[in-house]
Amino acid sequence: MQATAIAQPNIALIKYWGKRDIERNLPAVGSISITLSDLFTEVSVELDEKLRADSLMINGVFDEQRLPRMQLCLDNVIGEQRVRARITSQSNFPIAAGLASSASSFAAATVAAAGAAGLSLKVDDLARVAGRASGSAARSFYGGIAELRNCDNTINLNALCNEHSWPLKVVVAITETGPKHTGSTEAMEISRNSSPFYSSWLEQQDGDLQIARTAIEQRDFAALAEIAEHNCLKMHSVMWASRPAIVFWNSVTLQCLQTVRRLQEDGHNVFFTIDAGPQVKAVCL
Ligand code: DP6
Numbered sequence: 001m002q003a004t005a006i007a008q009p010n011i012a013l014i015k016y017w018g019k020r021d022i023e024r025n026l027p028a029v030g031s032i033s034i035t036l037s038d039l040f041t042e043v044s045v046e047l048d049e050k051l052r053a054d055s056l057m058i059n060g061v062f063d064e065q066r067l068p069r070m071q072l073c074l075d076n077v078i079g080e081q082r083v084r085a086r087i088t089s090q091s092n093f094p095i096a097a098g099l100a101s102s103a104s105s106f107a108a109a110t111v112a113a114a115g116a117a118g119l120s121l122k123v124d125d126l127a128r129v130a131g132r133a134s135g136s137a138a139r140s141f142y143g144g145i146a147e148l149r150n151c152d153n154t155i156n157l158n159a160l161c162n163e164h165s166w167p168l169k170v171v172v173a174i175t176e177t178g179p180k181h182t183g184s185t186e187a188m189e190i191s192r193n194s195s196p197f198y199s200s201w202l203e204q205q206d207g208d209l210q211i212a213r214t215a216i217e218q219r220d221f222a223a224l225a226e227i228a229e230h231n232c233l234k235m236h237s238v239m240w241a242s243r244p245a246i247v248f249w250n251s252v253t254l255q256c257l258q259t260v261r262r263l264q265e266d267g268h269n270v271f272f273t274i275d276a277g278p279q280v281k282a283v284c285l
Contacts, residue, residue, distance in 0.1 A: 001047035001083070003115025007107035009093075009100035010035040010139045011170060011273060011281050013228040014212045015235045016148065017201065018192050025132045028192070029205040030149045032160065032212050033139045034283065036170055041091040041104035045074065045112040051084035058089045073106055073133035077113040085116070094177045099279055102184070106130050106137035127157045145216055147209070160216045171282040175252035184276045187239065187246045194243040201238045221285045225264075225271035228283070232273045239276075248277050256280035 010033040018028035054074070056067045070087055087109065095101035110130040114121050121129070123141050131138030131148075138155060139146045144162040148155055182190075191198055208231045215223035239246035253274065260272040260282055269285035 001116050001118070002044065003112045004042060004044040005108040005111035005115065006040050006042045007104045007111070007137075007140045008036050008038075008040050009104040010136060010146070011100060011283075012136065012139075012275060013145070013224065013273060013283070014205070014208050014231050015275070016135050017235045017238060018188050018198065019135075020150070022189070025135060026153075026155065027135045027148065027150060028202055030147065030209050031136075031139070032145060032147045032209060032216070033136070034145050034168060034170060035140060035143050035163075036172075037143075037163065039091075039093045039099065039104070039172075041089060041101060041108050043087065043089045043105065043108035043112045045109065045116040046086040047078075047083040047116045048086060049083050051086065054085050054087065056087045056089070058095065059091065069133065070105075070109060073109050073130075074113045076129050076132045077110055077119070078117040082117070085113075093172075094174065095179075099172065099174075099277065100136060100275060102134040103136040103140045106133040107140035109133070110137070124157060128154060131155055147213070160213065161219075166216070166219055169284045171284060173252075173256045173280040173282065175250055175256065175280065176278045180248060180277045182246060182276075187242075187276060190244065190246060191238050191242045195238045195241045197234075197238045197241050201234060204234070221269050225269075225283075228273055229271050236274065249274070250278045253278045253280055256282075 012031050012033045014032040016027045016031035020026050020028040054071050056063050056070050089105055091101055093099050107130050110126055127138040127141040138157055139148055142159045145160045147160050148157055208227055211227045257272055260270055263270050270282050273281050
């Protein structure tokens, strides 16, 4: 009753920010992301009837703080009456620092948990279960560019283009290696409850998704660049106007944006995006 799985993080081009149902972790908006190839998280789940409690080891260190969320993820996959588990997780990049480690961790944990319990679930179902643990994790089940769509009571995932048909490169600038001050889940709730821009963020998202979908379909890099940067800055504006303000950027984050702007002025096909952390991702043609 042991299984190991590997998943890659994904970077949102059109962002998920806000929840419509906290209990089931349903996002308030759809999103579009690109899955990375070189960064990964490997999770092993060993179910052992002799264990009296679950344990979680991250990069060789027991982590009590992150254990409850991981336990919930396993409960969602296997059921609350499950056998206790030894969980180990290893990432080849900084975790909880705005590099989407929750996406790769919960995607890998979901697959490993299902494998350890001998469950054979379809990819879509695995993605939905992983999404209950972390919204962005649902998108990591698809390579290339994927879209998460909101439906009545659930989410639907689909691949918009695979990694071979439009092989974009993502350069990640790590501006800070420490953990971020506020987790996405908490920060989203602060924004929902206090940002004066939150409702317009929700209203405009479908339009942004449509523009991005068309740009991806037509492999129109310039159009994708324009809408992705706009959507990213809009999400951060929602955060900045929250009370308390949620500011993940540092001075190097801003310098990286200026560097990308200079590259664009010199005619390079590149755009930036930033998630809930200080790191800058430069997406290149
Ligand atoms: C800014 O998926 O980490 O990266 O569902 O609460 O775990 P939870 O949130 P999470 O949020 C990701 C936020 C984002 C944008 C995105 O990836 O779409």
